[in-house]
Amino acid sequence: MTAVVSRLPDLIALAEETSSDKRRALLRELSDQFFGPVEPTATETALYGDVLGRLAADMETAVRAELSTRFASSPQAPHSLIRRLASDEPEVAEPVLRASPVLTEADLLDVVRSKGQAHLRAVSARETVPEAVSDVIVERGDDETLGTLLGNEGASLSRRASEAAVERAKGNPALHAAAVERKTLPPDLLNEMYFVVEARLRARILEQNARMDQALLESALSAGRARLAEVDGALPADYSACLAYVDEMRAAGQLTPQMLARFLRSGSKTSFLIALSQLADVDFHTARGIIERQDLDALAVICRAADLDRALFLTYAVVLLNTDGDAMGKAHAYARMYAELGRDAALRTLRFWKARRAAQAA
DSSP: OHHHHHTHHHHHHHHTOOOHHHHHHHHHHHHHHHTSSSOOOHHHHHHHHHHHHHHHHTSOHHHHHHHHHHHTTOTTSOHHHHHHHHTSOHHHHHHHHHHOTTOOHHHHHHHHHHSOHHHHHHHHTSSOBOHHHHHHHHHHOOHHHHHHHHTOTTBOOOHHHHHHHHHHHHTOGGGHHHHHTOTTSOHHHHHHGGGTSOHHHHHHHHHHHHHOOHHHHHHHHHHHHTSOOOOOOOOOTTHHHHHHHHHHHHHTTOOOHHHHHHHHHHTOHHHHHHHHHHHHTOOHHHHHHHHHTTOHHHHHHHHHHTTOOHHHHHHHHHHHTTTSTTHHHHHHHHHHHHHHSOHHHHHHHHHHHHHHHHHHHO
16 A cells, blocks of 8 residues: 555556556556555545546546446545546446445535436435435436335435425326335325325225324324315305205204215215215215215225225215226125225224314314
């Protein structure tokens, strides 16, 4: 190492060499010496960084990429060299952005604030990603980049970034799995994904709700109530009249699950929605959204939480699917799912939906 440092003026002179072959040879020689048996001092590391950086500057991409790969995982790598490589073109930058322990949070912030999606994706895949860096990636990254970040459990996301990520994920099916399967996603935000994801992912959400610790459940519900309000659609024109009728039936003790089926068959949709929301203790808008989407597994959650009979749920399902040629077949499939749905998981899920509505009304 002493010999290398004493040769520094010669090495710097060689760094000015215009011959590509000679520069490449020197680059590899210095790299070999850097990773030799004797660990370089801080001063020597800085000298290596200066010379290697100057040598690499005018080399072709493949050579710089080779250099990046070689130094990417070294905790002793020269900081100046790693910073230079991290800002290079994507093929060169990716190895160090993904793995270099030398890069500081400030270095990563510089990259994600100024570089393109390939650089952001490489940073998103690091073993750990600081919260401040993740915030910028969520703000600047495209959906592919966001998917990489969400799929990395080592990436820390702030509450604000998690909310923004979920809002984007709800609109892109390609992000659904990454969001739902993220272990550190706040539970209230996880439950917001329920209404947009496929059956397999809905089942995952219900499973997580069933396993959730009571203290975590209460904390998550509190966080959900802090969400910003959203605007609901207008109430149906016949809402007041139907509400008065349903309230009258309820007062007379005639508001039963069987009566809901009659409302459906008679075409009294608003009365059915009001009665369903009262029977299941959910708000009208949540009930209306579920029925308008013909969202039968969400309806199953409501009915199971209300402890309704499976046969009644099947009746609702068949009537709601009466425009489908395979209504009965589909309804039976949902009835099987209904039988497998635990009431505790349904009640916990319903609590998230109610908290979500309370936050929207705040």
